Amino acid sequence: MRMLKRRQTIKKYTSMGLFVFLTACASGPRHLPPADGVKAGESSSFKNMVPASQLEASAVRQYDVMKQKAAKGNALAPDNHPQLIRLRTISKRILPYAQVWNPDSKSWKWEVNLFVSDQVNAFCMPGGKIAFYTGILEKLKLNDDEVAIVMGHEIAHALREHARDRIAKEQMTGLGANILSQALGLGGLGSQALGQGMQVLGLSFSRADEKDADLVGMDIAARAGYDPRAGISLWQKMGASSKDKPAEWLSTHPSGETRIYEMQRNMLDALKLYAKAKNTTVDQLPEYKL
Template structure:
């Protein structure tokens, strides 16, 4: 990550949310292939933004703010996905009125100025958005979607061909262009909500900001839903699910507020 140094915290016996293991469908597609495809698409997107003078520079206050928040969250990613320790994390800001943000496989994060400016997000609320998007990458939801596509496309021949990854690998090529526009299932979104709340809470951000965030999102949904909201089912049920998870994540936030003598940032 540009300009970021992170520490590796010690995480105690399993506390927080429970969402089960990653989908078996994700194993049908190579993680490294998807991460490579994501890195290429991300680089292309940044180059295009640079050409349009829409890419915020490293010294931009909001870029520094986003990267500071990411530095606190990222160390807690490894527990959710061991691949994350080798990801080359990137956090960038793009000038656009879109109310949107995402994290592609491999830790490629982008925020649009619209989501920060229009919703007037606090640091805690930014952490909720970032944690949610990072959770999608950690839970390999894009890889799962591609695995399901591969299984559907290969049909009855899938089991006999699963060791020969030619056709399955082709799925990454065919569907890789969709990484920026993937729409996740309601189950994926619920997982990302919960894992994101935990990541942010462990990093010292108030998970109750997830509730205020979604209320702001709902208020912004006057005529048409913001792009970020259109792919993230919202509503009273979703807020209720977050409220139900507070008993698991608020104690993690409280613990993060206590200074640890052994915790040092290089």
């Protein structure tokens, strides 16, 4: 009898959790991809379980703490640093096209900073907080087109709300744990998972997220007049520099070869945008050279 009641309780909580999940996923705005350019699907509806304002506020706090620590250690590049000026110049060309993929980004308080570090890394937090490390610029000797590809990729993670989606899925895992723990009287396992989920900095993305960011980033860079073929040379450089020790920015999934293949497969759509930005045709574009 006790076992039957316990099963009924588990079923009750599971049904409640499923209802919450379906309600959350069905609500909230859906950002449709643009009709032109690189073909990418709709962003995940899982993200609607996490309030965007809450996540963005958390990202701002973490970003500010990071800047403060870097400033104390003389690792935050000053506004007159040549590489920071370069990054901000490129961002001014790219950011107007962010709205094509996410209209909400129009109200974001975009910020670009450079951190003095040997790390080959860059990121963009929810809400438009962008960071580059001097290591990725200097070790890979990136040209402006390649910087635009990196920036586009990181911006794409924010525009497509991959962090929000990732945290929502972790919350669903936590919700399931919480439902089970309540039913079995095991304590608040779910609450612990939810708390851990709000750590934005250092959040890992899935294979699908990385592919999505590669393609959307290439699209945004091309719209801004940067050569999308730089994505190929970028990953060739990344692969060459990571033979002995994988770079932090180089995700283990998908591989560099896979990313290059996907970029090549979608290159014509990106080149059409690039040609339009350059007021020419794809056939008249010059050969890409490093």
